[in-house]
Amino acid sequence: MPIKDNDISQDLELFVKESIAAGMPFAIHGGGSKDFYGNPVDAGPLDVTAHSGIVSYDPTELCITVRAGTPLNELESLLAEHQQVLPFEPPQYTDKATIGGAIATGISGPRRAYSGSVRDAILGVQIINGEGEIVNFGGQVMKNVAGYDLSRLIVRSLGTLGLILNVSIRVIPKPERDLSLSFEASQEDALAFFQDLRLKLLPVTATLWKDGKVYIRFSASEKILQSTQQKMASEHKLDEASVTDDFWQNIRDHKDDFFTLSDKPLWRLSLPPTSDNIVRINDPQLIEWGGAQRWVNSNAPANIIHSIASSRGGYATAFKRRQAGCAVFPVLEPNLLHLHRQLKRKMDPHNLFNPNRMYQGV
Amino acid sequence: MPLDLNTKNDLIFRLGEILPPASLITKEEDLKPYECDGLSAYQRLPVAAVLPDTIEQVQQIVKVCSQLQVPIVARGAGTGLSGGALPHEGGIILGLSRFNKILDVDLKSQTARVQPGVRNLAISEAARPFGLYYAPDPSSQIACSIGGNVAENAGGVHCLKYGLTVHNIQQIKIVTIDGELITLGSETLDTPGYDLLGLMTGSEGMLGIIVEIVVKLLPKPHAVSVLMASFDKVEDAGNAVAAIIAEGVIPAGLEMMDKPAIHAAEAFAKANYPLDAEAILLCELDGDAEQLAEQICLVDKTLLNARASNIVIAESAEEQAKLWAGRKSAFPAVGRISPDYYCMDGTIPRKQIAFVLQEISRLSEKFDLGVANVFHAGDGNLHPLILYDANKEGELEKAEQFGAEILELSVKVGGTITGEHGVGHEKIDQMCVQFSPAELTQFFAVKSAFDPMSLLNPGKAIPTLHRCAELGAMHVHNGELPHPEIPRF
Numbered sequence: 001m002p003i004k005d006n007d008i009s010q011d012l013e014l015f016v017k018e019s020i021a022a023g024m025p026f027a028i029h030g031g032g033s034k035d036f037y038g039n040p041v042d043a044g045p046l047d048v049t050a051h052s053g054i055v056s057y058d059p060t061e062l063c064i065t066v067r068a069g070t071p072l073n074e075l076e077s078l079l080a081e082h083q084q085v086l087p088f089e090p091p092q093y094t095d096k097a098t099i100g101g102a103i104a105t106g107i108s109g110p111r112r113a114y115s116g117s118v119r120d121a122i123l124g125v126q127i128i129n130g131e132g133e134i135v136n137f138g139g140q141v142m143k144n145v146a147g148y149d150l151s152r153l154i155v156r157s158l159g160t161l162g163l164i165l166n167v168s169i170r171v172i173p174k175p176e177r178d179l180s181l182s183f184e185a186s187q188e189d190a191l192a193f194f195q196d197l198r199l200k201l202l203p204v205t206a207t208l209w210k211d212g213k214v215y216i217r218f219s220a221s222e223k224i225l226q227s228t229q230q231k232m233a234s235e236h237k238l239d240e241a242s243v244t245d246d247f248w249q250n251i252r253d254h255k256d257d258f259f260t261l262s263d264k265p266l267w268r269l270s271l272p273p274t275s276d277n278i279v280r281i282n283d284p285q286l287i288e289w290g291g292a293q294r295w296v297n298s299n300a301p302a303n304i305i306h307s308i309a310s311s312r313g314g315y316a317t318a319f320k321r322r323q324a325g326c327a328v329f330p331v332l333e334p335n336l337l338h339l340h341r342q343l344k345r346k347m348d349p350h351n352l353f354n355p356n357r358m359y360q361g362v
Numbered sequence: 363m364p365l366d367l368n369t370k371n372d373l374i375f376r377l378g379e380i381l382p383p384a385s386l387i388t389k390e391e392d393l394k395p396y397e398c399d400g401l402s403a404y405q406r407l408p409v410a411a412v413l414p415d416t417i418e419q420v421q422q423i424v425k426v427c428s429q430l431q432v433p434i435v436a437r438g439a440g441t442g443l444s445g446g447a448l449p450h451e452g453g454i455i456l457g458l459s460r461f462n463k464i465l466d467v468d469l470k471s472q473t474a475r476v477q478p479g480v481r482n483l484a485i486s487e488a489a490r491p492f493g494l495y496y497a498p499d500p501s502s503q504i505a506c507s508i509g510g511n512v513a514e515n516a517g518g519v520h521c522l523k524y525g526l527t528v529h530n531i532q533q534i535k536i537v538t539i540d541g542e543l544i545t546l547g548s549e550t551l552d553t554p555g556y557d558l559l560g561l562m563t564g565s566e567g568m569l570g571i572i573v574e575i576v577v578k579l580l581p582k583p584h585a586v587s588v589l590m591a592s593f594d595k596v597e598d599a600g601n602a603v604a605a606i607i608a609e610g611v612i613p614a615g616l617e618m619m620d621k622p623a624i625h626a627a628e629a630f631a632k633a634n635y636p637l638d639a640e641a642i643l644l645c646e647l648d649g650d651a652e653q654l655a656e657q658i659c660l661v662d663k664t665l666l667n668a669r670a671s672n673i674v675i676a677e678s679a680e681e682q683a684k685l686w687a688g689r690k691s692a693f694p695a696v697g698r699i700s701p702d703y704y705c706m707d708g709t710i711p712r713k714q715i716a717f718v719l720q721e722i723s724r725l726s727e728k729f730d731l732g733v734a735n736v737f738h739a740g741d742g743n744l745h746p747l748i749l750y751d752a753n754k755e756g757e758l759e760k761a762e763q764f765g766a767e768i769l770e771l772s773v774k775v776g777g778t779i780t781g782e783h784g785v786g787h788e789k790i791d792q793m794c795v796q797f798s799p800a801e802l803t804q805f806f807a808v809k810s811a812f813d814p815m816s817l818l819n820p821g822k823a824i825p826t827l828h829r830c831a832e833l834g835a836m837h838v839h840n841g842e843l844p845h846p847e848i849p850r851f
Contacts, residue, residue, distance in 0.1 A: 147824065196789075329555070
């Protein structure tokens with residue numbers, strides 16, 4: 001099915017101008033698959049899903065320019081037709097997830113630790129700014145240092161700095177094949193394995209540990225994968241049963257049992273990958289990104305979770321199923337929060353875009 | 363604006379309270395080395411240059427300047443090519459050359475914590491015993507400082523595969539205009555809040571003073587190979603670049619040189635370049651031995667299909683070094699065939715390479731100035747070297763105009779006026795071509811969030827709307843005259 005080509009930027013521009021005149025802030029949403037992420041916004045909704053389609057795509061430029069409302073699954077299929085993928089493998093928590101939402105939240109999937117994040121891949125944005133004007137930053141080329149890098153700033157700003165219309169993203173060649181292996185390991189051994197892996201030049205594109213097992217995905221040509229499998233088999237007692245095709249997709253989209261069967265709050269811990277195993281909580285953990293992203297379903301008090309993360313030089317996010325009154329994001333240092341508020345005030349002087357979604361005043 | 367005498371005396375007195383005499387330079391003859399950076403066509407003397415040793419001193423200096431409203435221009439090694447460290451006539455140069463220590467190299471986290479004055483290459487040298495290296499390698503890497511690299515978001519020949527500075531740093535510490543010390547980024551793969559680390563990178567010293575950097579280090583590739591392909595037509599070389607990418611190969615480096623550049627480099631470096639070729643491509647591949655063999659085979663085939671007239675594969679380190687020596691000496695080599703040259707830095711979509719090269723040769727005839735093209739073809743980053751003689755009246759102006767038209771052409775074909783050298787003082791007028799008044803206003807808004815009194819490197823990188831209007835070289839979109847708010851006579 002071709003991607004629906006529909007440019008409503010003029011309507012959106014008019015809407016923002018009218019909102020400025022009326023002093024009415026709004027809550028921007030795409031497919032709503034990540035509505036839970038961030039503080040609730042006390043404002044009327046603005047649906048941008050109708051703004052969809054490919055603005056330009058030339059595979060040899062390794063760049064695609066796409067409207068924010070374009071569904072991720074359709075974008076993914078188009079890229080696959082040209083043997084390309086998004087380097088950050090964004091989650092599709094529902095089939096409505098859009099590229100605009102992926103950019104605004106900056107949430108990446110399993111490949112992130114091996115081929116970069118959303119912000120690493122962004123080349124340019126077109127936004128409606130705080131004065132209701134359509135403006136462009138960055139471009140379609142890999143190297144571009146003209147002006148401040150506002151396209152990277154837009155990534156994971158949760159729609160608080162402007163309304164994203166189009167984004168230009170760097171894409172990468174899709175490796176010929178994937179090979180996923182698993183073997184039994186304690187959490188400690190898994191972390192040591194991941195550490196060791198970082199110094200090797202194996203074609204790793206995803207790593208994971210849960211329920212006493214390491215899972216690893218390699219992506220390369222058939223021949224390289226064969227020799228990789230031999231290397232792995234000589235060092236680990238690999239499971240006989242193969243890892244199913246949809247395993248990584250279920251991890252990416254939080255459809256794995258780990259994410260769906262628990263009713264406890266889901267925490268995301270972003271830690272230095274070298275961090276040791278966490279023993280202070282007994283709840284099950286799922287480790288991704290070679291140790292840099294750890295998930296835990298836990299009823300432990302928020303301050304305990306935050307201190308587990310901050311004592312290791314990382315931070316925790318109350319990702320989903322939050323307890324009442326629990327803030328989503330960790331507290332910023334006063335100096336840093338001040339900079340955030342200043343930036344928000346300057347970029348969004350009428351306080352229109354998703355007020356307070358990230359922090360009070362941001 | 364020059365500083366009034368009272369403020370100047372007050373400033374120097376108060377800086378003297380912070381710094382020992384040897385770290386505070388105020389005599390005109392001693393200030394000479396600071397009057398320009400790597401773009402020596404523009405020169406200006408600052409009121410003073412300060413060379414602090416500690417972060418606390420930087421904080422105190424910034425506080426004093428902030429109170430007295432004195433502009434601050436941060437400076438690393440002074441190798442920048444866009445006049446970003448050109449002094450402000452009423453301001454000080456904040457030299458970070460004494461921040462030259464590598465504080466820590468950590469194998470486990472594959473990072474190095476360094477001070478901003480550390481040379482780019484020194485990081486890779488310190489990491490070598492661990493089997494690691496720092497990937498971004500601007501051609502000035504033996505001299506340029508890492509702090510300057512962050513301020514300019516420096517690139518180099520390996521960006522296509524390994525990214526720019528912004529992709530290879532994890533954390534920085536900055537001193538804000540209020541004199542506060544703030545850490546941006548962390549050892550984790552992301553941080554809460556806005557990506558201020560990304561915003562600071564490439565901000566040309568206009569948002570804060572960078573005083574410490576944590577860079578990422580990569581394991582050294584097990585094997586490297588370099589292919590050199592010759593072409594009878596420049597156009598074929600341009601198309602070969604796209605063909606390699608289309609095969610799904612991301613080379614570590616993919617460089618192109620045209621005939622004048624080949625001849626200059628060969629005369630200088632004796633790299634065994636083919637003198638009859640219209641263009642050559644240098645393609646560096648790396649990885650583990652098995653992956654590498656596969657890639658060489660594929661690239662070799664692709665180059666032949668793209669009508670390469672000859673392909674040389676350099677397997678040994680010596681042969682590779684020889685091939686690279688030609689490319690890396692291209693600038694000094696061109697310096698030998700022309701009294702002066704002016705290096706441009708536009709980036710264009712790869713598919714436009716052949717067209718843009720044709721246009722550049724047309725402009726070369728129009729201005730009656732020679733040009734040699736060397737560039738990072740893999741990421742479309744052009745470095746046309748315009749040949750001129752500054753002693754001939756009017757030639758510098760002609761070269762500048764030629765350069766400006768190349769940059770405008772880059773914007774027209776969907777590219778940008780600067781890929782890796784920065785806007786600085788040099789390309790400020792071309793910013794009016796690339797950005798609309800609303801976009802420039804947005805940049806000023808961001809600047810004011812960090813630096814409300816505009817004291818950090820003022821007047822660089824972002825032109826005022828007034829300047830753009832006066833210049834007349836502007837964004838004319840749909841026939842609408844830009845800046846209608848500004849009167850015109």
